[in-house]
Amino acid sequence: MHWNKTRECMNREQLRSYQLEKLKETVDRVYHNVPSYRQKMQERNIIPEDINSLEDLQLLPFTTKQDLRDNYPYDMFAVPLEEIIRIHASSGTTGKPTVVGYTRRDIANWAELMARCLTMAGAQRDSVVQISYGYGLFTGGLGFHYGAEKIGALVIPTSGGNTRRQVMLMKDLKTEILACTPSYALCIIETLEQMGLNRQELNLKAGIFGAEPWSENMRAELEERLGIKALDIYGLSEVIGPGVACECMEQQGLHIFEDFFIPEIIDPVTEKPLPEGQAGELVITTIDKEGLPVIRYRTRDIASLSYEPCACGRTHARISKLLGRTDDMLIIRGVNVFPSQIESALMATGVAEPHYLIIVDRVNNLDTIEVLVEVSETLFADEIRKLEEVRKKIASEIYSTLGINVNVKLVEPYTIERSEGKAKRVIDKRKI
Amino acid sequence: MFVTQISVFLENKPGRLAQVTEVLRQNNIDISAISVADTSEFGIVRMIVDKPKEAVSALKAAKFPVSTTEVLAVEVSDKPGGLNFALQVLNEANISIEYLYSFIKRNGDKALILFRIEDSAKAVEVLQSAGVKLYTNEEINLL
Numbered sequence: 001m002h003w004n005k006t007r008e009c010m011n012r013e014q015l016r017s018y019q020l021e022k023l024k025e026t027v028d029r030v031y032h033n034v035p036s037y038r039q040k041m042q043e044r045n046i047i048p049e050d051i052n053s054l055e056d057l058q059l060l061p062f063t064t065k066q067d068l069r070d071n072y073p074y075d076m077f078a079v080p081l082e083e084i085i086r087i088h089a090s091s092g093t094t095g096k097p098t099v100v101g102y103t104r105r106d107i108a109n110w111a112e113l114m115a116r117c118l119t120m121a122g123a124q125r126d127s128v129v130q131i132s133y134g135y136g137l138f139t140g141g142l143g144f145h146y147g148a149e150k151i152g153a154l155v156i157p158t159s160g161g162n163t164r165r166q167v168m169l170m171k172d173l174k175t176e177i178l179a180c181t182p183s184y185a186l187c188i189i190e191t192l193e194q195m196g197l198n199r200q201e202l203n204l205k206a207g208i209f210g211a212e213p214w215s216e217n218m219r220a221e222l223e224e225r226l227g228i229k230a231l232d233i234y235g236l237s238e239v240i241g242p243g244v245a246c247e248c249m250e251q252q253g254l255h256i257f258e259d260f261f262i263p264e265i266i267d268p269v270t271e272k273p274l275p276e277g278q279a280g281e282l283v284i285t286t287i288d289k290e291g292l293p294v295i296r297y298r299t300r301d302i303a304s305l306s307y308e309p310c311a312c313g314r315t316h317a318r319i320s321k322l323l324g325r326t327d328d329m330l331i332i333r334g335v336n337v338f339p340s341q342i343e344s345a346l347m348a349t350g351v352a353e354p355h356y357l358i359i360v361d362r363v364n365n366l367d368t369i370e371v372l373v374e375v376s377e378t379l380f381a382d383e384i385r386k387l388e389e390v391r392k393k394i395a396s397e398i399y400s401t402l403g404i405n406v407n408v409k410l411v412e413p414y415t416i417e418r419s420e421g422k423a424k425r426v427i428d429k430r431k432i
Numbered sequence: 433m434f435v436t437q438i439s440v441f442l443e444n445k446p447g448r449l450a451q452v453t454e455v456l457r458q459n460n461i462d463i464s465a466i467s468v469a470d471t472s473e474f475g476i477v478r479m480i481v482d483k484p485k486e487a488v489s490a491l492k493a494a495k496f497p498v499s500t501t502e503v504l505a506v507e508v509s510d511k512p513g514g515l516n517f518a519l520q521v522l523n524e525a526n527i528s529i530e531y532l533y534s535f536i537k538r539n540g541d542k543a544l545i546l547f548r549i550e551d552s553a554k555a556v557e558v559l560q561s562a563g564v565k566l567y568t569n570e571e572i573n574l575l
């Protein structure tokens with residue numbers, strides 16, 4: 001099912017010429033309306049007229065989160081403030097938040113993008129969609145809300161929290177499509193079990209989970225325990241919010257909506273483009289955004305890109321499931337480690353719940369990793385010998401994936417903090 | 433012929449065991465045998481109580497990982513050689529024991545020992561044919 005077949009299945013030649021036209025417009029607009037972009041381009045001796053092909057994108061400077069902070073709050077907006085009708089902001093855990101602005105047209109485009117994503121998950125006019133992403137400054141809740149309303153589905157805007165009520169409404173109102181973070185979906189599953197309900201009493205068909213990286217094993221777990229198709233969605237507030245890319249039912253990567261965004265994959269260190277299929281940092285240029293257009297925005301997310309045709313008929317490129325972030329990649333004794341790899345190893349043992357915490361420390365100049373794993377009812381055995389076997393099994397699975405030794409510590413259930421937004425998976429105590 | 437034993441997983445943290453006994457106290461549950469097995473990081477508390485079902489649901493509600501295991505409550509005479517007799521019977525039948533611990537209560541001049549045995553059906557058979565008495569939960573509650 002497609003929301004906008006003309007755009008989503010446009011042949012690639014047409015798409016590329018459309019992209020070039022929109023890119024030129026965008027570059028021209030930011031050059032004339034945003035002083036910091038003009039200055040950066042002037043430093044490189046570039047004028048908008050130098051952009052004559054999609055490859056010329058590489059002439060343009062990158063934009064980073066720091067640029068947005070330096071221009072806090074409004075100096076990177078490309079329209080006068082009276083055109084802006086909405087502000088969203090990142091969590092700003094490190095310093096000032098990044099503030100993003102939307103014009104009326106930006107909000108309408110966002111609704112279009114989210115309608116495409118929800119349609120991928122099977123949403124239609126008669127569907128019931130429950131949105132358990134936070135509503136407010138965070139883009140998750142409202143982004144989904146607009147998309148679902150545009151389709152004409154029945155929207156249940158529960159936002160995050162009060163999980164027991166969420167589950168009650170999910171059952172009573174026969175929710176078909178659930179939108180939340182994957183870690184919150186697990187929290188919902190636990191609550192379901194605590195309330196003595198099983199998935200047969202629900203009407204769920206699909207879930208759209210995003211805002212944090214999650215593994216294929218986690219997908220298998222969510223699909224089995226909720227009896228759904230679990231789809232991954234990608235987005236970031238600096239670009240527009242959720243709806244930048246989403247998985248179709250083929251589940252072979254996330255289609256990035258190329259009529260709005262041009263993706264690139266670069267080596268985060270050398271900043272050079274990487275060939276198709278190779279994993280690196282995802283860089284996005286918006287080509288149809290008024291309020292806050294971004295040129296070559298460094299997302300810090302690690303993914304690869306594929307232009308192979310997809311069985312769903314969409315021609316837009318696909319990004320892989322996120323492999324992590326350039327800034328939470330851990331370097332342990334010289335080995336690059338992403339928390340998602342530890343999660344995969346954990347799930348592959350078949351005994352552990354995906355509630356874990358990675359504690360990195362440095363003892364006598366040697367990096368150590370401790371992985372805290374909650375003892376679930378299925379994992380708990382009455383004999384110490386069996387619990388020790390579980391510990392060893394988890395440690396050896398992690399060793400075979402990453403080649404590093406970790407100390408697995410079994411902890412009581414519910415002692416690892418549950419999050420209703422993004423889960424905190426790593427504590428790095430190293431002082432380097 | 434079996435007795436239901438409750439096991440609780442505990443991290444080695446101050447006060448955790450007291451939280452388990454507090455849950456049992458609040459639910460007016462009596463403990464008739466208890467043992468703690470520990471490693472450097474975690475421990476397992478094993479107990480025989482008068483109301484195992486209530487104990488399990490109360491502990492689960494308090495978010496403790498709980499499991500139940502069938503163990504044997506073996507009567508031995510409380511004098512030199514009493515436990516040795518039961519162990520010899522098992523040894524001769526080539527049955528090995530995972531762990532054992534003793535009851536707080538006794539029955540006259542008899543002591544009660546709890547045995548966790550992998551092949552418990554076979555253990556029941558050889559113990560009973562050697563004339564060893566085994567207790568059920570109901571019989572323990574009557575002591």
